[in-house]
Structures are given as C-alpha cells and as structure tokens.
C-alpha cells in the first residue's frame with residue numbers, strides 16, 4: 107500500500123521490488139512456497155559454483171536452473187537455498203519498510219505537534235518548521251550565556267569608536283507574515299541566519315553570518331540597558347575632558363533607530379542636568395539645537411523647519427547659519443525641545459514602519475560656559491535615515507531618487523570618516539564628502555577629545571536578513587582601518603589585501619559586484635562563536651565574499667572615488683549605440699545631481715526675488731497712485747511714464763521667473779530621461795574618451811534659453827540644450843524704478 111509514503115520513497119520501493127521480481131516470480135508467488143521457505147532456509151546444500159554472495163546465486167537466464175523449470179534432481183537443493191535467501195531478503199525489506207514507515211509517521215506527528223505549538227505562539231501563523239529547528243539547534247549548540255548586566259564601556263579607552271548592536275523584538279507584522287526570528291544575539295557576537303536552499307533546490311540550509319562587536323544587545327534588553335552601557339559613561343567624560351561625543355543609530359527602516367534614539371535622548375536629558383549640577387564649579391549652561399538633513403539640505407527642527415545654510419568661516423570652521431540654539435534650564439524644557447524636533451521630522455509611511463524617517467535627525471546638546479560663552483563640551487545624537495533608503499537612488503520616482511542618492515552618499519561618507527577617525531595615522535578625514543559629515547565635522551576633526559558610538563539596529567525578521575547582514579557589515583567596517591598596520595601585517599587573505607591596497611586598487615569588476623556573495627558550502631561547518639571572538643571579525647563570510655561585498659553603497663563608493671571609471675562602465679549598453687551625445691553623467695553621478703540641486707536652489711531663490719521685487723514695485727505703484735489721486739502730482743505725462751516703467755519691470759520679473767520655471771521643468775525631464783538611459787531605455791552617452799563632456803562650469807553658466815529648448819527636437823539628453831537661467835539680483839534692477 108502506497109498511502110502516506112512520499113513519491114520518491116514509493117519509487118524507491120518500486121525499484122527494490124523490481125529488483126527481486128524475477129527470482130521471486132516462479133517460486134514465491136504462492137502461499138505454499140512462502141510457507142515452505144523457513145524449512146528451506148535451513149538447507150545447507152553446497153553452493154555448486156563454490157562462490158559466496160550474489161555471484162553464488164543461480165543463473166537467471168531462461169536456460170538456467172530457474173529459468174526453464176526443467177530442474178534435474180541434483181539441482182533441487184540449490185533451488186531451495188536460492189528460494190530461502192530470496193524470502194529472507196523480502197522479509198528484511200518488508201521489515202525495513204515498516205520501520206521506515208513508522209519513523210516517517212513519527213516525524214510527521216512530531217512536526218505536526220511542533221507546528222501546532224509554534225502556531226499557538228505565533229497567533230496561528232506557522233513559520234517554516236525546518237528552519238526554525240535549525241536555528242534553535244544552532245542556538246542550543248552555542249549555549250550563549252547572556253550576562254545579567256552589561257558593564258558600562260569605558261569612554262576613556264584609547265580607541266575612539268565604540269560599535270554596538272541592538273536587536274529589536276520580532277513585531278506583529280513579521281509574525282503575521284510567518285517570519286522567523288533569524289538573528290542570534292550572543293554578546294559580543296551577533297549572528298544572522300540566512301535561510302537558503304542547496305543547489306538541489308529542495309534541501310534547506312542555513313547560512314550563518316557571525317560578527318563581533320563591543321556589545322550586542324538582544325531583544326530582552328531595554329533602552330536603559332543600552333544607555334547605561336554605552337551612553338551614560340560618556341556624560342562624565344564630556345564634562346571632565348571637555349570632549350565631543352557623537353552617538354549614531356544606524357540600520358534599516360523599522361529596525362528601532364528612532365525608538366533607541368528617543369530613549370537615549372530622554373535618559374540623557376535626565377542625567378545631564380544632574381551631572382552639570384554636581385559639577386557646579388565648571389559653571390556650565392545647557393542648550394540644544396535640533397535639525398535634520400533631508401535631501402542633502404539642513405532644516406531647523408526647532409524653528410518650524412526653516413531651511414539652513416552651511417557655511418565655512420575664516421577659520422575653516424563649519425557654521426550652520428540661522429540654526430536656533432535654545433537654552434534650557436531644566437530637563438522638562440530640554441525634553442520639550444526634543445519632542446518638538448522629533449514631531450517635525452520628515453517621515454513617510456512604509457510597509458514596515460508607519461512613521462519611517464526619511465532624514466538624518468541631529469540633536470546637539472551644548473555645554474557652554476555660563477553667559478553664552480565658549481563650548482565646553484558637546485553631545486550629538488544622530489538618528490540616521492534608514493540604510494535601505496540608499497537603494498532608492500535607483501527608484502523611478504525622482505524625489506525618492508534624490509533622497510536615496512543623498513542618503514547613500516552620506517552613509518558612505520560617514521563610514522569613511524569614522525574609519526579615518528579611528529585610525530590614528532589617518533591624516534585625511536573626508537568630511538566634505540556629504541552634508542551630514544560636513545555638519546558633524548567636529549565629531550571627526552576636533553582639537554578636543556572626541557568619541558563616537560555607533561548603535562547598529564537590526565530587525566530579527568527573516569525577510570530583513572539581507573539588510574541585517576548589510577548593517578552588521580557596515581558597522582563591522584567602522585573599526586577596520588584602511589591603513590591599519592595590523593591588518594596588513596596579518597596578511598589575512600583577501601581582507602588583509604583589501605586593507606593594504608585600499609578600495610581604489612580593486613579591479614572594477616570586483617567593485618561592481620555589489621552584494622553578490624560567493625557560494626560557500628562550508629558555511630554551516632564554520633567554527634562556533636566561541637572560536638571566532640577575535641578581530642578582525644567578519645564571521646562566516648569568507649574573505650573573498652567580504653572583499654566582493656562592498657555592501658549596498660558600493661556603486662556610490664565607486665562614484666566618489668573614480669567618476670570617470672564609473673561613467674565608462676555604467677553607460678547602459680543601449681545608450682552606447684544610438685548617435686547622441688548625452689549630458690554629463692548618468693543620474694546617479696554627482697554632476698547630474700549637483701546640476702539638479704542647483705536648479706532646485708535657483709528656482710526657489712528666483713521666486714523669492716521675484717516676490718520681493720513685486721512687493722517693492724507695488725509699494726512704488728501705490729505711492730504714485732495716491733500722489734495723483736490726492737493732487738500732489740499734476741504731471742500726468744510723468745505719471746504715465748512711471749506707471750509704464752513699473753509695469754514693464756513687473757513683466758520682466760515674471761518673464762524671468764517663467765523662464766526659470768521652464769528651465770527647471772526641462773531639468774526634471776532630463777533627469778527622468780537620464781534615469782531611463784541608466785535603466786537601459788534611453789539613448790547614447792559618450793564616454794570621455796569618445797567625445798567632449800560638458801565642463802562643470804556648465805552648471806553655473808547654462809547655455810541656452812528655455813524658449814530655445816522648447817523648440818528642440820525633444821531629446822533631453824543633449825548637453826548643448828541645457829536651459830539658461832537668467833539671474834535676478836538687486837543690482838540688476840533699473841535704477842529708475844528704484
């Protein structure tokens with residue numbers, strides 16, 4: 107009976123049966139033969155062939171002893187013996203089959219029980235039992251002892267960068283999607299289990315990525331635990347040393363960055379006032395600024411999201427012009443400011459997070475000498491935008507693309523700055539690479555002692571495993587110093603090679619491989635966590651894979667490092683065959699972004715100027731009119747001339763604005779077309795070797811009027827047709843209408 111036996115097993119049995127069909131058919135079909143067989147089994151008739159095993163069996167050919175049925179008397183014992191061994195074989199097979207059936211039944215029953223139990227725990231949404239078992243077994247094998255309390259990290263330790271990981275609990279939406287918790291937090295290790303199928307397509311396996319950090323907080327840990335361990339030791343350190351401390355929360359959307367950061371803000375508020383009170387001899391005041399960087403631009407969160415400008419003063423210090431700094435005299439006031447700032451952040455609902463932040467929020471707490479004096483110390487809390495947003499730089503929606511590109515760029519720049527900061531021999535900190543790092547310059551380049559804490563937040567859900575690995579990889583590299591002598595000396599295979607040669611020296615192909623990982627059949631047999639607690643650590647990802655996997659920012663990394671190479675490699679093949687000469691770079695390239703952003707800035711400024719000019723003209727017009735109405739001016743010819751000038755000026759102002767608007771719309775159109783080119787839909791872009799590219803100066807000196815642009819053939823990839831924006835400055839106004 108085949109019921110309940112899996113297809114493959116059934117066919118296996120069929121095969122076995124087929125294998126014995128021929129010897130059995132003449133002798134064993136009847137019950138009589140079966141009944142006779144035990145007795146026959148005892149036969150000790152000699153083997154005529156004189157051989158043991160299968161070779162000793164009688165021939166199965168038709169002419170053989172069993173084949174024709176014409177057995178002689180002398181051959182009878184041999185037949186009996188053959189029959190006996192066949193029956194024995196059948197019995198054994200039957201017994202095995204029965205045992206397997208029982209085992210299968212047992213497995214099925216225990217799976218059902220386990221599924222019911224798991225389903226009850228997960229509100230009826232049963233995750234994959236096999237993967238669940240594998241992860242449980244992994245955890246059991248590690249026997250991770252969770253410390254009852256975390257020792258506070260020493261902020262005075264020589265290394266300037268502390269990297270921690272916080273795993274949040276699994277959320278309802280993940281349970282509803284039957285997701286498993288695939289992150290094992292076992293301080294100081296964090297392991298992400300990626301669920302995979304082997305090459306046969308049916309065998310399930312786990313790929314476990316292990317990393318080691320300064321601290322790893324599991325889902326049971328509270329924000330107080332995190333604060334006590336990493337943030338609370340920083341406050342006395344800042345007071346004592348006059349230091350600059352910067353805490354970052356990094357991770358994908360919904361991983362708990364804002365949750366962690368708001369908790370830290372609250373706890374810091376409470377602790378700070380206490381400590382400042384205790385250190386009364388320092389005579390310090392506490393003030394706060396709160397701003398966000400959205401789309402590469404700072405906005406003041408304590409001043410109704412007023413747009414801010416970053417400037418550099420004569421001493422090369424970065425200043426944020428117009429940023430409000432509110433003095434606070436008690437924790438409640440400070441908390442109110444923080445709440446206000448958090449409420450004004452740019453958010454958007456996503457499938458994962460109803461209030462997903464789309465910006466980097468930067469809350470700066472200043473400790474100043476009383477009376478608005480110089481800065482004694484500073485604590486900066488940065489809630490970074492979701493790291494996965496970087497992938498939006500390939501979105502089809504322009505706004506998302508701009509956001510994504512800026513986030514990508516800033517996270518990459520941040521990584522490089524922190525790495526450079528940690529490496530004491532690193533002379534160059536590339537803080538100018540993004541607005542985020544520019545405004546945080548103090549954190550990286552400061553004559554005062556500086557300390558950086560990175561809290562990497564990860565979601566435990568199986569669907570987030572990729573992002574979690576990327577987050578851990580990013581965080582892992584913060585402590586990996588590009589020119590670290592140790593790493594080079596270790597010569598630790600590819601990792602060492604990469605550290606010693608730097609990313610620039612990698613082959614372009616490598617660099618472009620993004621997240622691809624080399625298959626690693628041995629990953630499951632990697633050493634247990636206890637065995638990997640040494641740096642450099644990158645867990646089970648083989649060195650080569652690590653080398654290849656430049657995380658999701660690799661393309662941007664490349665852009666920043668070598669734009670030319672990028673342009674040549676990324677020109678869509680499609681775009682290389684049509685006959686056009688296209689503009690500066692694909693949309694992801696810095697020049698294209700810079701051009702776009704220049705237009706955006708310009709259109710807002712021009713509109714503002716137009717309004718101001720209009721208001722001024724209106725005032726002048728009203729004065730003129732009232733003069734005539736009240737009989738103060740009798741020269742109506744003069745009056746008509748003045749009115750004419752005003753109206754002409756108004757027309758000019760608004761014509762200019764309309765030109766700008768047309769140019770801006772054309773720029774948006776070009777962006778879209780370039781994006782399409784980048785996706786393989788567009789037209790050709792010449793490489794630098796093939797033809798001239800517009801010089802960066804075209805950004806400032808646009809070449810043709812939008813009116814001409816309207817008459818163009820509609821190919822927005824033509825750099826010669828970049829619209830011109832007339833500038834309107836106060837100095838350009840005709841003197842006679844002033």
Ligand SMILES: Nc1ncnc2c1ncn2[C@@H]1O[C@H](COP(=O)(O)OP(=O)(O)OP(=O)(O)O)[C@@H](O)[C@H]1O
Nearest residue numbers: 274275358359360361362363364365459462463492
């Ligand atoms: N440790 C935690 N314990 C309980 N709930 C948490 C924890 N971490 C996060 N959450 C919850 O997860 C959800 C998402 O968290 P949060 O908004 O902090 O994510 P995020 O990383 O800031 O996302 P985004 O980048 O989209 O803003 C929130 O509902 C939050 O309450």
